[in-house]
Amino acid sequence: MNEAGRPVVLVVDDEPRILSALMRALRREGYELLTAESPHEALRVAEEHAIDCVLSDHRMPGMTGLELLERIAARRPNAARLLFTGWNTEIPVSELTRLGVRRVLSKPWKDAELKQELRAAVSDAGAGHPS
Amino acid sequence: MTSDSVGWGKVGAAGPRILVAELDLGPRAFAPSIALGVISIGMPSYGRVTVETAASLSQCIDCARRVDYDLVVVDESLGAEAEEIVARLRSGAASLVVLQRTPSDAAALAWFRRGAAEVVLADRDLAALRHAAREQIERVRAARAGGASRDGVSAADGILRHLGSAVVLVDAAGEITFANPAAEQILGSSMIDLHGKPLRAFLAEQVGEIQLASALAGVEATPGIETRVRRGDGSFVPIALSCGPVFGTDGRPGGVVAAFRDLSDAQEWRAHVLQTEKMASIGQLAAGVAHEINNPMGFIHANLFQMTEYVADLRQIWNRAEVLLKAIDAEDPDTVRAAGADLSEVAAELDVGFVLQDLAKAIRESQEGSERIRHIVQDLRDFSHQDTGERVLADLNQCLDSTANIVWPMMKHIVVLSKNYGDLPPVPCYPMQIKQVFMNLLVNAYQAIEEAVAKRAHPGAIGTVTLTTSAHDGGVLVEIADTGTGIAPDHVDRIFDPFFTTKKVGAGTGLGLSTSFNIIRKHGGTMRVESALGRGTAFRIHLPLLGEEIGSEPR
Numbered sequence: 256m257n258e259a260g261r262p263v264v265l266v267v268d269d270e271p272r273i274l275s276a277l278m279r280a281l282r283r284e285g286y287e288l289l290t291a292e293s294p295h296e297a298l299r300v301a302e303e304h305a306i307d308c309v310l311s312d313h314r315m316p317g318m319t320g321l322e323l324l325e326r327i328a329a330r331r332p333n334a335a336r337l338l339f340t341g342w343n344t345e346i347p348v349s350e351l352t353r354l355g356v357r358r359v360l361s362k363p364w365k366d367a368e369l370k371q372e373l374r375a376a377v378s379d380a381g382a383g384h385p386s
Numbered sequence: 387m388t389s390d391s392v393g394w395g396k397v398g399a400a401g402p403r404i405l406v407a408e409l410d411l412g413p414r415a416f417a418p419s420i421a422l423g424v425i426s427i428g429m430p431s432y433g434r435v436t437v438e439t440a441a442s443l444s445q446c447i448d449c450a451r452r453v454d455y456d457l458v459v460v461d462e463s464l465g466a467e468a469e470e471i472v473a474r475l476r477s478g479a480a481s482l483v484v485l486q487r488t489p490s491d492a493a494a495l496a497w498f499r500r501g502a503a504e505v506v507l508a509d510r511d512l513a514a515l516r517h518a519a520r521e522q523i524e525r526v527r528a529a530r531a532g533g534a535s536r537d538g539v540s541a542a543d544g545i546l547r548h549l550g551s552a553v554v555l556v557d558a559a560g561e562i563t564f565a566n567p568a569a570e571q572i573l574g575s576s577m578i579d580l581h582g583k584p585l586r587a588f589l590a591e592q593v594g595e596i597q598l599a600s601a602l603a604g605v606e607a608t609p610g611i612e613t614r615v616r617r618g619d620g621s622f623v624p625i626a627l628s629c630g631p632v633f634g635t636d637g638r639p640g641g642v643v644a645a646f647r648d649l650s651d652a653q654e655w656r657a658h659v660l661q662t663e664k665m666a667s668i669g670q671l672a673a674g675v676a677h678e679i680n681n682p683m684g685f686i687h688a689n690l691f692q693m694t695e696y697v698a699d700l701r702q703i704w705n706r707a708e709v710l711l712k713a714i715d716a717e718d719p720d721t722v723r724a725a726g727a728d729l730s731e732v733a734a735e736l737d738v739g740f741v742l743q744d745l746a747k748a749i750r751e752s753q754e755g756s757e758r759i760r761h762i763v764q765d766l767r768d769f770s771h772q773d774t775g776e777r778v779l780a781d782l783n784q785c786l787d788s789t790a791n792i793v794w795p796m797m798k799h800i801v802v803l804s805k806n807y808g809d810l811p812p813v814p815c816y817p818m819q820i821k822q823v824f825m826n827l828l829v830n831a832y833q834a835i836e837e838a839v840a841k842r843a844h845p846g847a848i849g850t851v852t853l854t855t856s857a858h859d860g861g862v863l864v865e866i867a868d869t870g871t872g873i874a875p876d877h878v879d880r881i882f883d884p885f886f887t888t889k890k891v892g893a894g895t896g897l898g899l900s901t902s903f904n905i906i907r908k909h910g911g912t913m914r915v916e917s918a919l920g921r922g923t924a925f926r927i928h929l930p931l932l933g934e935e936i937g938s939e940p941r
Contacts, residue, residue: 272751276685279692279748314677314799317848341680362680363687 257287262377263304265289267297267311280366294318301327306334307380313340325354335376401434402523405449407471408461410441418459418485418512422519443467447578455480456526457519462487474581476501477564481522485515554644556585560602572648574617590616594627601629604639612908624649661772664822671796678762678795682755689748696745699736706732765791771818779812782862783855789824797832800839800848808856813929819905826898827866827925834870861931867924873917
């Protein structure tokens with residue numbers, strides 16, 4: 256949560272247009288939205304902000320989304336973790352379970368589903384459930 | 387021209403056939419053809435002799451086109467035409483005997499030089515001619531019997547006649563002096579017509595001309611190339627051509643031996659294999675490409691949804707505006723004030739300024755996204771095309787870049803692509819085949835890095851693929867280097883072998899590098915590899931700029 260009591264959501268994708276579209280979709284959802292265009296930038300942002308939820312693309316240069324979620328979890332264990340990808344089959348389910356990834360959303364995503372998942376994730380994280 | 391057999395009734399199909407080129411002196415003249423009519427008496431084993439006569443060069447050529455003669459007798463009294471007949475027929479299978487009318491050693495020597503097998507001085511009853519004719523027929527027949535050839539020359543004759551490959555000899559001026567039957571077939575003309583024609587006239591492409599010109603200039607051991615011949619009827623035949631110089635006794639280049647093979651069948655098969663391979667690599671890339679299309683699809687899709695919401699917002703504004711307009715029409719100040727307040731309230735609530743701005747942005751970004759999809763599809767379509775049968779001048783930087791674009795989505799999560807493109811002159815090539823080579827090397831580079839990355843323990847490890855191009859030594863150099871696993875030293879020598887692979891079963895055909903190697907070699911280029919285990923591999927391709935060499939001295 257930020258000072259205004261709004262949940263902080265970090266969105267990570269190496270594709271700036273995706274970030275732009277996500278910001279657009281989530282504009283009226285009442286979050287403080289943070290974006291990062293690379294896993295390394297995401298780690299920096301997660302270091303500086305108390306994030307409630309991270310939504311990351313999987314296939315990115317330098318580090319997979321799964322690796323990123325693992326590293327963010329080490330710093331922000333309570334942040335809910337969501338992954339989205341255009342390439343579902345490449346992610347081993349055992350890894351998803353191990354890292355407590357709530358959900359893998361596929362691209363292109365459905366707006367309603369995305370909002371719903373985020374709401375649920377943020378409320379669980381806010382309630383202090385360990386993820 | 388006559389084709390009657392002189393005084394011998396029915397022609398024995400297997401009997402010796404003689405053509406006599408002589409002046410038509412009328413029925414009672416004692417012509418060489420009459421004298422030859424009786425030679426079979428001394429050689430019964432050969433069956434009946436057929437003697438035909440021709441009174442001019444053109445008749446002679448016509449006859450020679452129709453019939454395979456064992457012997458052609460040329461009467462010197464035909465003058466300049468006699469010389470031409472000998473020149474045109476010298477490389478055929480028939481033995482040439484010249485009948486000399488006035489004794490002259492110098493003239494006889496000149497006839498031998500022109501290609502006569504024997505020169506006989508006309509005596510009273512032409513007995514010497516009959517004797518020489520018998521000898522020559524025996525020699526030719528023996529040579530035709532194949533294994534029974536008596537000397538090296540006739541063995542060579544037999545080999546050339548029956549060789550599947552075409553062999554053409556040209557003189558120092560580049561004009562054809564000999565063509566074996568396979569060459570006649572490929573060039574679509576008989577030896578008689580080919581004689582004296584420049585071989586260059588049949589070579590449809592510059593690379594072939596250069597090959598010939600180098601050999602004419604005495605350059606030894608130019609590597610064979612693939613090119614096409616243009617036949618008299620305008621059709622093309624793909625060939626593998628190699629030319630070697632022939633040196634005269636003075637050590638100076640005196641002509642060229644050109645050997646070539648018809649590649650029509652081989653090429654069709656190879657085109658098929660190439661296309662299959664290419665489609666297979668597209669299959670391999672499909673997942674990456676799908677991902678690359680999915681990203682713009684994802685945001686276009688989301689943007690469209692959001693844009694519908696924005697339109698709904700704007701509609702709300704417009705509804706308020708209509709109410710306001712009606713109130714203004716009604717000239718009711720209270721209603722106008724209320725409607726105006728309502729409009730500004732909704733506009734502020736919906737943040738209409740932002741909506742308008744962001745709507746424009748969403749449209750712009752979506753347009754850009756659809757443009758990206760168009761590009762990806764275009765690159766794929768370009769790549770799946772087949773070459774036309776002709777070399778074209780291509781920009782290799784563009785070929786490399788568009789191929790890298792297709793592979794990029796597959797590799798971008800673990801690869802940094804570094805491009806050092808130099809200024810390149812256009813290269814005459816088959817661009818689709820060159821792209822296939824680039825594709826094979828890029829996929830290999832990616833797989834080598836993937837394997838290397840998998841071995842490293844820490845996440846975030848990536849590799850680099852470096853693409854370097856430069857103009858170089860009358861050619862173009864393209865290097866594709868990776869920081870992957872490298873190739874084991876005992877494998878380096880085998881990587882270009884067909885079916886050699888270290889990949890898992892099903893992960894590779896083992897044909898990628900051997901196909902690539904052949905494509906480059908076919909372009910007259912070279913492909914070399916340098917690799918260090920654990921450090922990476924670099925493939926260097928050198929392609930010649932054949933187009934530039936044609937104007938300069940071929941040495």
